[in-house]
Amino acid sequence: MSSVIVYTTDRCSRCASAKTLLARRGIGYEEVNLSKDPDGRSELARRTGMVTFPQIVVDGMTLGGFDQLLAADREGRLTGLQAA
Numbered sequence: 001m002s003s004v005i006v007y008t009t010d011r012c013s014r015c016a017s018a019k020t021l022l023a024r025r026g027i028g029y030e031e032v033n034l035s036k037d038p039d040g041r042s043e044l045a046r047r048t049g050m051v052t053f054p055q056i057v058v059d060g061m062t063l064g065g066f067d068q069l070l071a072a073d074r075e076g077r078l079t080g081l082q083a084a
Contacts, residue, residue: 002081004029007044007055014066015054021066021073027081 004022006029008015022029034040034053045051048062056063058081063069072078 002059004081005032005057006030007032007034007053007057009033009053010035012053018054018056018066018069021069025073025078025081027078 004027006015006018006022008019008031010033019029019031032040034044041051044055048055048057050062050065052065054065054069056065056069063072069078
């Protein structure tokens with residue numbers, strides 16, 4: 001079973017699209033909203049090297065943002081996560 005974490009902010013259309021895609025594929029995820037957590041944003045940027053949202057982390061490894069999630073879906077790489 002894979003662990004999927006989606007780091008988001010408020011009023012983020014790409015965050016909403018990422019969550020919708022995961023839900024449509026039946027992939028469970030934990031959402032961590034960092035809108036009001038500047039320290040959390042800084043820590044996430046330090047860990048992933050990314051400053052944009054969403055940021056998707058699978059089993060502790062950074063997948064990327066919405067574009068990378070969409071590419072992984074199109075390549076069939078999300079199939080194994082459906083049991084999560």
